[in-house]
Amino acid sequence: MALENQELRKAGLKVTLPRVKIYQILERAGEGDHFSAEDIYKLLIEQGEDVGLATVYRVLTQFETAGLVSRHHFEGGHSVFELASDQQHDHVVCVRCGKVREFTDPELVRRQNAIAEELGFRLTDRTLYLYGLCKDGCEKR
Structure with missing residues (x-):
């Protein structure tokens, strides 16, 4: 099957x-x-x-x-x-063409957990979207 x-x-x-x-x-x-x-x-x-x-x-x-x-x-x-x-990852999105790329950064995850702890939270989930212009032609328009 x-x-x-x-x-x-x-x-x-x-x-x-x-x-x-x-x-x-x-x-x-x-x-x-x-x-x-x-x-x-x-x-x-x-x-x-x-x-x-x-x-x-x-x-x-x-x-x-x-x-x-x-x-x-x-x-x-x-x-x-x-x-x-199960793999946690984040995304960067082109605001012009909609292209999406994913990335992982253990240091970023560590820092987010530290910030949450400093504010009295224990993270149970997280989502990060970064927005910009991709280099596939959108950045030059």
Whole structure:
């Protein structure tokens, strides 16, 4: 049985073709790749799949509810998805083209924990989004 089928069943979801295809796209993503629902829809169309955009949104929401994917909401209403991971990481987002890159920095995590402790908190979760202009042409415009 394919890994995506096992993951879907483990999450309590019925194995359907749209779910499998969407999971495969997310699974094959390069490290640090994040896809919007529209990105996934376009990739499915390029693959010759007959799946509607509403179905993509519905499946991604089901995946999020089941804990299979993480949704990141960025300024301007831009949302992207990635397979859920135990590895904590942060994101830098281009405010012009929407490109998202992820990074990890143990010193940054240590410093955030120290700040929280100084203020009388124990962190249970954290999210950091940095915004700027990417060097892929957006910075020069």
